[in-house]
Amino acid sequence: MSVPNQTADLQLNRVAAGNGSVLRGPILLFFASGLFWLLIAVALWLLSAFQVMDPFSPLVFPDVAWLTYGRVYPVAMDLLVYGWASMSGVGTAIWILNSMAKNPFTGGYLPLLAGIIWNLGLFFGVWGVLGGGSTGKEWLEFPIYAAFPIWLAEIIMAIWTVALFIGRRGKGGYISQAFLLTAFIAFAWAYGSANGFLGFFKVGGVAASAIHWWYFGCLISLWLTPLGVGIVYHFVPLLIGRPLYSAKLATISFWGIVAFGGWTGIAQILGAPLPAWNQTASVVANVLLVVPILAFATNLHLTMKGSFDLIKPNLALRFLVTGGMVFGLAGIWNAITTLRSVNRILQFTWATTARTDLFLIGFVSLVCFGAIYYVLPRLVGRSWKYTKLIQIHFWFSIIALGTLVFDLTIAGVLQGFGLMDPKVPFAAVVDLIKPFLLGYELAGVFIGVSALLGVGSFLTVFVNPAWAPDSEEAPEPVINEEVSLA
Amino acid sequence: MSSHDEHSETPELNETAPQSRDRRSETAINDPAVPLVGDGAVPRWLIGVIFFGLFWSGAYLFSYSGGFSADVFDYLPKFGPLTSGPQSAPDPKVIGKALFSQNCVTCHQATGQGLTGQYPPLAGSEIVLGEATNRYIAIVLKGLQGPVTIKGETVNNSMQAWEGQYTDAQLSAILTYERSDWGNNAPPIPPEAIKQVRDEFKDRKEQWTYAEIMKMPGKDVAKAGGSEKQASNKPAPGASPAGSASPAASASPAPQQK
Amino acid sequence: MNRLSKIIGGVFVLFGLSWWGLAVYPYLSFAALKENVDPNTKEVAPPDIPGAAQQGYRVYAANGCVSCHSQFVRDKSEGGDIDREWGKRRTVARDYMKDNQVFLGVSRMGPDLTNVGVRQKDAQWFYRYLYDPRLFNPDTTMPSYRWLFQEQAITGQPAQNALKLEGADAPRAGHEIVPTAEAEALVAYLLSLKRDYALPEAPAPQE
Numbered sequence: 001m002s003v004p005n006q007t008a009d010l011q012l013n014r015v016a017a018g019n020g021s022v023l024r025g026p027i028l029l030f031f032a033s034g035l036f037w038l039l040i041a042v043a044l045w046l047l048s049a050f051q052v053m054d055p056f057s058p059l060v061f062p063d064v065a066w067l068t069y070g071r072v073y074p075v076a077m078d079l080l081v082y083g084w085a086s087m088s089g090v091g092t093a094i095w096i097l098n099s100m101a102k103n104p105f106t107g108g109y110l111p112l113l114a115g116i117i118w119n120l121g122l123f124f125g126v127w128g129v130l131g132g133g134s135t136g137k138e139w140l141e142f143p144i145y146a147a148f149p150i151w152l153a154e155i156i157m158a159i160w161t162v163a164l165f166i167g168r169r170g171k172g173g174y175i176s177q178a179f180l181l182t183a184f185i186a187f188a189w190a191y192g193s194a195n196g197f198l199g200f201f202k203v204g205g206v207a208a209s210a211i212h213w214w215y216f217g218c219l220i221s222l223w224l225t226p227l228g229v230g231i232v233y234h235f236v237p238l239l240i241g242r243p244l245y246s247a248k249l250a251t252i253s254f255w256g257i258v259a260f261g262g263w264t265g266i267a268q269i270l271g272a273p274l275p276a277w278n279q280t281a282s283v284v285a286n287v288l289l290v291v292p293i294l295a296f297a298t299n300l301h302l303t304m305k306g307s308f309d310l311i312k313p314n315l316a317l318r319f320l321v322t323g324g325m326v327f328g329l330a331g332i333w334n335a336i337t338t339l340r341s342v343n344r345i346l347q348f349t350w351a352t353t354a355r356t357d358l359f360l361i362g363f364v365s366l367v368c369f370g371a372i373y374y375v376l377p378r379l380v381g382r383s384w385k386y387t388k389l390i391q392i393h394f395w396f397s398i399i400a401l402g403t404l405v406f407d408l409t410i411a412g413v414l415q416g417f418g419l420m421d422p423k424v425p426f427a428a429v430v431d432l433i434k435p436f437l438l439g440y441e442l443a444g445v446f447i448g449v450s451a452l453l454g455v456g457s458f459l460t461v462f463v464n465p466a467w468a469p470d471s472e473e474a475p476e477p478v479i480n481e482e483v484s485l486a
Numbered sequence: 487m488s489s490h491d492e493h494s495e496t497p498e499l500n501e502t503a504p505q506s507r508d509r510r511s512e513t514a515i516n517d518p519a520v521p522l523v524g525d526g527a528v529p530r531w532l533i534g535v536i537f538f539g540l541f542w543s544g545a546y547l548f549s550y551s552g553g554f555s556a557d558v559f560d561y562l563p564k565f566g567p568l569t570s571g572p573q574s575a576p577d578p579k580v581i582g583k584a585l586f587s588q589n590c591v592t593c594h595q596a597t598g599q600g601l602t603g604q605y606p607p608l609a610g611s612e613i614v615l616g617e618a619t620n621r622y623i624a625i626v627l628k629g630l631q632g633p634v635t636i637k638g639e640t641v642n643n644s645m646q647a648w649e650g651q652y653t654d655a656q657l658s659a660i661l662t663y664e665r666s667d668w669g670n671n672a673p674p675i676p677p678e679a680i681k682q683v684r685d686e687f688k689d690r691k692e693q694w695t696y697a698e699i700m701k702m703p704g705k706d707v708a709k710a711g712g713s714e715k716q717a718s719n720k721p722a723p724g725a726s727p728a729g730s731a732s733p734a735a736s737a738s739p740a741p742q743q744k
Numbered sequence: 745m746n747r748l749s750k751i752i753g754g755v756f757v758l759f760g761l762s763w764w765g766l767a768v769y770p771y772l773s774f775a776a777l778k779e780n781v782d783p784n785t786k787e788v789a790p791p792d793i794p795g796a797a798q799q800g801y802r803v804y805a806a807n808g809c810v811s812c813h814s815q816f817v818r819d820k821s822e823g824g825d826i827d828r829e830w831g832k833r834r835t836v837a838r839d840y841m842k843d844n845q846v847f848l849g850v851s852r853m854g855p856d857l858t859n860v861g862v863r864q865k866d867a868q869w870f871y872r873y874l875y876d877p878r879l880f881n882p883d884t885t886m887p888s889y890r891w892l893f894q895e896q897a898i899t900g901q902p903a904q905n906a907l908k909l910e911g912a913d914a915p916r917a918g919h920e921i922v923p924t925a926e927a928e929a930l931v932a933y934l935l936s937l938k939r940d941y942a943l944p945e946a947p948a949p950q951e
Contacts, residue, residue, distance in 0.1 A: 053885075062887065062891065068887060136801075185752065203771060204845065205846060207773075207774040217766075246527065247523045252528065269816075270822060275555065275558060276550065276560060277554045287543065422827035426855050427881055
């Protein structure tokens, strides 16, 4: 794939602004929905963390079916992925794809429609799972009447994406478009296929588990990964005002993720009654995925080289670059822990939870917040009022991430060695990790606070006076005070 | 702070009046900046990682593929003693074949024909099928060095010692398998026979030469009790016609068994 | 257009490969599974699933039991499941061929349930455990599922499946606590989790 090196001219292309665009509504809808579902997700997650810490605390309601851990925790995770990460990611993707297409066709009603249907689906999903309609399959808990609207919204978005790409002006393109296109197509395919096989055709037996965990690999590696990677690839060069370091590295990272991403899921259930070659292929894919991830991280690093001092004043950049670097770490950690010799200890423990959380909270969430912090002022024509709030948000996110991942990983290692030793009774293994559940609770609180800070920052934009287009003195929509003071 | 920032943090929102009804500007919320991409080289170490990764993955995938079969669930082939409920113990030939395909196959080939001029064949070999099983076992245990004449063809090469690699049971499985495939049809070699020869030569460190082997008094240790009777490289009883190729010049003109 | 077709074509081929390999291939391979009939005893493995247990899948799924409990035994080479006596042998595809829904699970916050019906054969045990896990393990992380039970006035004879509870859990005088239909289905399902029959493709490893 050729990524044309259009021009070395870094002068910004003064095209059009966001005010009055028909896409402003859909993007805002996606952002707002994402943040709304994030709040719900984090609240439920926190509740579930308290419940698992002490199943007899006042936060456990043994007489209330819909507040049991087995319903609350899956809903929290699903909302985190399909609500927060997906919706805010889609909002950013709309912005990116449209800004790259440079054409009058926007079909703004399609993303709007998709956003509404998507929210309906999530609502049905929460209702269904809490109400006892869960399918009992991790990350696919939503019953078919909730999964179908979400899938429909994805299809609409995929069609819109492709149409926009076909109708774009000029032959120019950028790697972020390829990632986002892939994400939309692969997700619509994978989500439809998995729900079709499991929910509609009701495939039984262990084949259902194969499909189920194949889907999980696609969800992580072919939906959230290309979404996040595409966003980082797009905004980082813009924010530092320099071109992306290498088209070749970008190409390697793209085709690597496309080639290996779909194979990664089965490694979650190694030792399952699935053909040995399926499992081995999945381990291999997880290891090989390190290549595109390293290509991406190297590209990001070499692009940033010499501009790292911008991370301090530029908060959107800070979120995006940190997210990208966490992604590199998560990829390597993922490869190490999938290897059979390590997996036999860590499988079924909190360490695998931490592995997924590192990806979701560390990479996807940081990138989505970074993208919102970049896009929102440009979208609404208002600048950030309280940049300190964003700074605090960043540090809270990092603390939350660190607490969560370190705590759960150590707990998982202890749990894993405990489970390996048949002389240690199972109850003793549980006792072993109980202290760490306290850290998990604490991390949950941090995550809750950082989510609130993020939502707060989002809202403060709207209390800021609109930036008057005619006024020379109008504050630029910058998100850092250091720059404006300098 | 730096000149970069002025570009990146200037979204140029005032370029279009918000009230404009112009379709073009209304529909496009184009970010003023389109990212550019450089032409940086791929770092050498990453190319190294790619090739190492591909090599490793290929090896890993094919080692633990379970034969790409839908009904193999264990990534490691099972050689150990197994109980399988109503099932009988596994056939030593099956285990032997699996072990054979790990190492022996490299030189002697899956067809058992060896490589002409380099590695001697096992199919129809007078050593493999001969009654002097002690020679056969001794070669496999300690290895062989120098010219060898099998089925009338002389090759000059070297085989390593396998005594450190395999247990008696595993060697027994491999040898029994070698005596049963590719048209070979000779009685199995029990683990006790391997042990007997192993004990007999336990102080020897170096590889054999073929001449030494041929000077060794041949005996059929595979027979129960390891009979002291003189045995030759004549095909063992029941050896198939394919195995009775050409009895090479044997050092000991022992009488035919049976 | 060329660029688009390259991306979309590449995605379809590469992604399609994984779809075929990990989703369609197992589906097609396992569709052909047949039950194992022992030539001597004529015993069928895996046994048919009782009707009551078929209802239990839904309850197991709805309440997210899979969040903490797995349902497969790994081979000795892949982990300590067999040493922990969660099964005498690893589980294979045929073990699940009659299950409408399979909950392999990725978490073992609670013990593996592949063979829970072998370890515990008493429905009353399960009822009491679901009603109050602390009766069995004061440090457990398992919550109570009291809503799966109901209190009713004893009329005449006490109900056969009434829970034997004492102390703080004991019902009011003249009342008894009985499982709802959901609890009965769930426990029937748990009791049916017995993979203790022999399958030729999964020999039990010898000590």
